[in-house]
Amino acid sequence: MAAEKQVAAGGGGSSSGGSGGGRGAGGEENKENERPSAGSKANKEFGDSLSLEILQIIKESQQQHGLRHGDFQRYRGYCSRRQRRLRKTLNFKMGNRHKFTGKKVTEDLLTDNRYLLLVLMDAERAWSYAMQLKQEANTEPRKRFHLLSRLRKAVKHAEELERLCESNRVDAKTKLEAQAYTAYLSGMLRFEHQEWKAAIEAFNKCKTIYEKLASAFTEEQAVLYNQRVEEISPNIRYCAYNIGDQSAINELMQMRLRSGGTEGLLAEKLEALITQTRAKQAATMSEVEWRGRTVPVKIDKVRIFLLGLADNEAAIAQAESEETKERLFESMLSECRDAIQAVREELKPDQVGLSAEPRALVLGRGPLQSVCRILSALTLSHRCI
Helix, strand or coil, rough: HHHHHHHHHHHHHHHHHHHHHHHHEEEEHHHHHHHHCCCHHHHHHHHCCCCCCHHHHHHHHHHCCCCCHHHHHHHHHHHHHHHHHHHHHCCCCCCCCCCCCCCCCHHHHHHHHHHHHHHHHHHHHHHHHHHHHHCCCCCCHHHHHHHHHHHHHHHHHHHHHHHHCCCCEEEEHHHHHHHHHHHHHHHHHHHCCCHHHHHHHHHHHHHHHHHHHHHHHHHHHHHHHHHHHHHHHHHHHHHHHHCCCHHHHHHHHHHHHCCCCCCCCCHHHHHHHHHHHHHHHHCCCCCEEECCCEEEEECCCHHHHHHHHHHHHHHHHHHHHHHHHHHHHHHHHHHHHHHHHHHHHHHHHCCCCCCHHHHHHHHHCHHHHHHHHHHHHHHHHHHHH
């Protein structure tokens, strides 16, 4: 019995140690929260300005905590946990378990850059919740109202961060990054409201700031800024198109093809716009020439696919990475399969009630079957590639 008790006690100790190890692993999430940063120490000892790498912090956090897989809920949970740790280490608590007491970060508190980080996490948490709601709004349209509310909240926190960064205690680079971050979130909010002029102004301001920052540093440091510029460029062109710039649609299509997919804020709207534009062009397309034969094309889905084929092939030829080429091939083959299916669906009514010989004539020499052969040949050729 004594031995059994001893073994049981040992097992419990081991279990406790395991859970402690789990907490230790969780504590590794962001150890920089639990100790003053170099910037804040320098500020106290030598009077240097506070600094916060805003874009680098949010990009690293997003990639490590869910956004690599589009999991905005996980990232929102991370932002909440990081806020709690920051408040605890800074002794900046919002009351106690019995009573909530609201506090705001003021300029007088700016002796440590983690106060700026606290406000940044507020904005990121609201933004990630808005993006989570955007995903859910596809099936539950009423969530769009909550989405807009969260985006407004994110902009409000970003504006507060920008106001704090105007202090003389904050360095020039952090001020510019705060302005660009506010402009980016403001542009996203205006974009969702379909206020195209206000959105393009905000995105252009954001783009200008990041381009200036990129030109002021080495190539390695400029990579993040240039990536952000590339991210918002399709949004700018989409806004320009909605304002009335018809040439923007061609640039948007090239951007989409180069990226090899549709991701981010613009995805659904851009896909719908490209389909709509090709549908307009397809209205004037009545036939196609293949192997010396002229074949009439009456099915809209087939017309749209054939019109986009040249753009897709050009994009594959210009793609820099094998991964991008693979995504483009998969997308094109998927569109081709859909077009073939549309032709087969159109053939079904023609086969009903026909005897064996007339049915063979319809299937063997009809214009629809010719189109089907063209599409099948295209599919086979691209699979061989």
